[in-house]
Amino acid sequence: MKKIYTAILVFAVLATSLPSIAQTTIIKRDPEIAKMVNEISAENLEKYVTDMVSYGTRNTLSTQKDKDKGVGAAMQYVLRHFQEVAKTSNGRMTAEIDEFVIKADGRRIREDLPIGNVMATLKGTDPNDDRVFIISGHLDSRASNVMNGEIAAPGANDDGSGVAAVMELARIMATREFPATILFVAVTGEEQGLKGARYLAEKAKTENWNITAMLNNDMIGNSSSSETNINDNTRLRVFSEGVPMAETDQEALVRGYTNGENDSKSRQLARYVKEIGERYVDQLEVKLIYRNDRFLRGGDHTAFAERGFTAVRLCEMNENYNQQHQDVRVENGIQYGDLVEFVDFEYVRKASGVNLATLASLAMAPEQPQNVGIDVRVLGNATTLRWEAPKTGTAKGYYVLMRETDQSVWEKKFFTTDTMIELPYSKDNYFFAVQAVGANGHESLAVFPRPITR
Numbered sequence: 501m502k503k504i505y506t507a508i509l510v511f512a513v514l515a516t517s518l519p520s521i522a523q524t525t526i527i528k529r530d531p532e533i534a535k536m537v538n539e540i541s542a543e544n545l546e547k548y549v550t551d552m553v554s555y556g557t558r559n560t561l562s563t564q565k566d567k568d569k570g571v572g573a574a575m576q577y578v579l580r581h582f583q584e585v586a587k588t589s590n591g592r593m594t595a596e597i598d599e600f601v602i603k604a605d606g607r608r609i610r611e612d613l614p615i616g617n618v619m620a621t622l623k624g625t626d627p628n629d630d631r632v633f634i635i636s637g638h639l640d641s642r643a644s645n646v647m648n649g650e651i652a653a654p655g656a657n658d659d660g661s662g663v664a665a666v667m668e669l670a671r672i673m674a675t676r677e678f679p680a681t682i683l684f685v686a687v688t689g690e691e692q693g694l695k696g697a698r699y700l701a702e703k704a705k706t707e708n709w710n711i712t713a714m715l716n717n718d719m720i721g722n723s724s725s726s727e728t729n730i731n732d733n734t735r736l737r738v739f740s741e742g743v744p745m746a747e748t749d750q751e752a753l754v755r756g757y758t759n760g761e762n763d764s765k766s767r768q769l770a771r772y773v774k775e776i777g778e779r780y781v782d783q784l785e786v787k788l789i790y791r792n793d794r795f796l797r798g799g800d801h802t803a804f805a806e807r808g809f810t811a812v813r814l815c816e817m818n819e820n821y822n823q824q825h826q827d828v829r830v831e832n833g834i835q836y837g838d839l840v841e842f843v844d845f846e847y848v849r850k851a852s853g854v855n856l857a858t859l860a861s862l863a864m865a866p867e868q869p870q871n872v873g874i875d876v877r878v879l880g881n882a883t884t885l886r887w888e889a890p891k892t893g894t895a896k897g898y899y900v901l902m903r904e905t906d907q908s909v910w911e912k913k914f915f916t917t918d919t920m921i922e923l924p925y926s927k928d929n930y931f932f933a934v935q936a937v938g939a940n941g942h943e944s945l946a947v948f949p950r951p952i953t954r
């Protein structure tokens with residue numbers, strides 16, 4: 501029996517490999533998400549960053565006893581903000597400092613250090629929906645010497661910009677209802693070795709949280725590049741692992757013979773961030789970077805990816821090393837240091853919009869389809885995919901996604917209400933995936949199929 505399906509051609513720019521077909525980009529925005537994105541205020545973002553910078557330093561080793569200076573005072577500041585916005589949530593948002601102890605490691609932690617992550621939890625409205633979404637930035641900052649908890653370390657961009665995005669999204673989303681739970685987190689200990697993120701990721705793993713997506717925002721406000729002098733606030737990087745750090749031997753085997761090295765769960769999230777971010781935020785291109793993080797470097801999402809969670813990093817397109825990890829000083833006429841005056845708050849606003857659109861769209865979508873498989877029991881030039889309905893949420897149908905093997909993003913979407921599809925395209929020449937679509941039109945993350953061999 502042949503099912504009728506509709507092909508929706510999206511984003512003409514993404515489909516350059518099919519030059520013979522004239523295509524128009526269809527931008528369908530959910531007015532409620534568009535409204536939330538519009539509520540993001542560059543002025544608010546600037547105020548949060550300026551306030552955080554006013555504590556002098558937020559180095560993890562700085563004082564937690566002074567109410568006007570150091571990481572402790574900054575933690576209380578973010579906590580007060582979360583408590584304030586929680587009042588608008590009808591009791592669904594709670595705020596806390598999730599305390600933990602960073603163990604002395606002989607490297608960046610001299611002695612055991614009690615500290616905490618500042619966290620707001622917006623509880624989902626559907627008791628059967630156990631999905632958790634996380635947006636994070638790191639509250640701690642550093643100057644040239646990461647062990648110096650005394651010297652000024654304004655950390656306006658690294659990572660005041662990321663924490664400001666978290667604070668602004670908490671403010672806007674607290675007033676709305678989502679079936680799934682969203683965590684807004686300002687972690688500490690990032691510069692000492694991802695300590696706060698590792699604590700949270702380990703806790704999530706131990707308690708078996710169903711984390712659908714983790715968005716780490718680390719430096720999203722610099723639009724002026726050192727050395728190359730490029731000025732660009734129209735592109736944002738999203739980093740994602742290709743080969744999963746946490747895969748089992750069996751998963752590695754399947755990846756090998758399905759050539760899934762560009763289709764990890766985190767890479768699907770990165771593609772989703774691109775598609776949804778560009779759908780809702782004007783004048784911003786989301787650039788997929790095919791690596792977990794910058795060359796030889798890491799970030800808080802790494803702590804989650806290491807434990808098998810779906811996690812990406814959002815980051816400005818170009819960095820400025822005169823501002824990053826530098827003591828505040830003037831040398832040869834150059835101002836060094838991570839100061840507020842170098843943050844482009846219009847850029848932070850757009851990056852925050854990408855986060856908001858992604859989180860809202862995912863949280864309002866059904867969970868991804870289960871047991872997605874590609875039928876390989878008979879050889880042929882057509883491709884048959886099968887799957888099962890999502891565990892939570894209701895799918896009105898599914899998009900079957902397709903792209904050529906040398907393309908970075910999905911090029912075609914076929915809509916079906918069935919839980920199988922037969923497409924006249926060879927699985928040898930294309931990659932496929934399936935996402936669930938809710939009655940409201942929101943799409944789940946895409947699932948790369950496993951082979952069905954029996």
Ligand SMILES: [Zn+2]
Nearest residue numbers: 658659718719
């Ligand atoms: Zn950072």
